[in-house]
Amino acid sequence: MAREDLLVGVDGSALSTEAVRWAAAEAARHGWRLRLVRAYQLPDGTSTEDRNLMRTHVRRQLWTATHAAHAVAPDVPVQQEDVERDPFSVLETESASARALVLGARGVGGFGALLLGSVSDTLTRRAACPVVVVRGPEASDEALRREDRIRPVVVGIDGSPASEAAVAYAFAEADAWHAPLVAVHAWSDYLEDPSGVEIPMLETEEREVLAERLAGWAEKYPDVRVSREVVLGSAAKALVARSVNARAVVVGSFDRGRVRRAVLGSTGRALLHHARSPVAVVRATT
Incomplete structure (x- = not known):
């Protein structure tokens, strides 16, 4: 993947949606593509039924995020990806081929521990590209x-x-x-x-x-x-x-x-x- 993608970590939270909106405007201005990644990790022993339910929920979150992006920048190409793996390792790996990694200031849901302290202590240290943390209501x-x-x-x-x-x-x-x-x-x-x-x-x-x-x-x-x-x-x-x-x-x-x-x-x-x-x-x- 060429470094023409703006990577966004999606988790379904309101601040994650703010990050998607900010990234969509950024991608439109620079002529980049938008790549929305929803990574999540399920406990060992999760049943097939529960795993399928989670996957459906995650994909619904990605479509909602895509709609939010297109509301800001209708012509920006958007790629969706759902990955059942530790969010930190997924985003760190994917950052190697991204223009920047965009995150909401606080995450919930599948990210679980992806709170502000974790962002500053982990992804801003380990990502291979610039990391943009989008704040709260002031950003919108x-x-x-x-x-x-x-x-x-x-x-x-x-x-x-x-x-x-x-x-x-x-x-x-x-x-x-x-x-x-x-x-x-x-x-x-x-x-x-x-x-x-x-x-x-x-x-x-x-x-x-x-x-x-x-x-x-x-x-x-x-x-x-x-x-x-x-x-x-x-x-x-x-x-x-x-x-x-x-x-x-x-x-x-x-x-x-x-x-x-x-x-x-x-x-x-x-x-x-x-x-x-x-x-x-x-x-x-x-």
């Missing part, structure tokens, strides 16, 4: 939908390879949606002892560093209007605050070599719990 607010053209993509930048990958993803998103980009760099978190530090001078230096990190991307995407924000304070608080009217907030995750245990970090975890917009976690490898 009609007033915000009408303002799509002015809602920015927000990206957190700290200069690491992980944030470089996040910047690449954020610029591509902003360009596809004709949206502005807000680049947030919170630098005071790195000061072990702020006493005696000349804050204005350091802030000027950090602004120059941020401009340098964005220069190449701004040239690659000349139509994207970029705002730069250097924040004296917590990156998590700054990004959560800016998520209120954002199309999405993008952060990096770091993959430490062969063990494939990406470090999401406190900023990413705070966003997954508190952001008002979808959160995209983009992994960088070393």
Whole structure:
């Protein structure tokens, strides 16, 4: 399978449906296909009758999700798959050939334990593609939908390879949606002892560093209007605050070599719990 598919984990919950709607609009904008996967695991000894009933229920959920997708983007091709296997392993495997994996912030039903903490601790560490976690009612607010053209993509930048990958993803998103980009760099978190530090001078230096990190991307995407924000304070608080009217907030995750245990970090975890917009976690490898 070519990486032209946007993978969505479906579980029948309301937030899963929100994730499908968000992904359908995303697929339409980029010209991608939508792949809806409903994975579930039944206890050992489940009878054939109960297994068939579950399969019928799962397929009904997939058709409902497909209807929700086509209500948003009627022309987007949608592929449905139901898999009787552990949802985490299924989505991890399928992420290797996907543009991104999209999930609702909390899951129920067949996913069972696929709650927010499990997403941040498992799939954002192990998926082979960016993971987008779609939040609650804020993600479907009609007033915000009408303002799509002015809602920015927000990206957190700290200069690491992980944030470089996040910047690449954020610029591509902003360009596809004709949206502005807000680049947030919170630098005071790195000061072990702020006493005696000349804050204005350091802030000027950090602004120059941020401009340098964005220069190449701004040239690659000349139509994207970029705002730069250097924040004296917590990156998590700054990004959560800016998520209120954002199309999405993008952060990096770091993959430490062969063990494939990406470090999401406190900023990413705070966003997954508190952001008002979808959160995209983009992994960088070393």
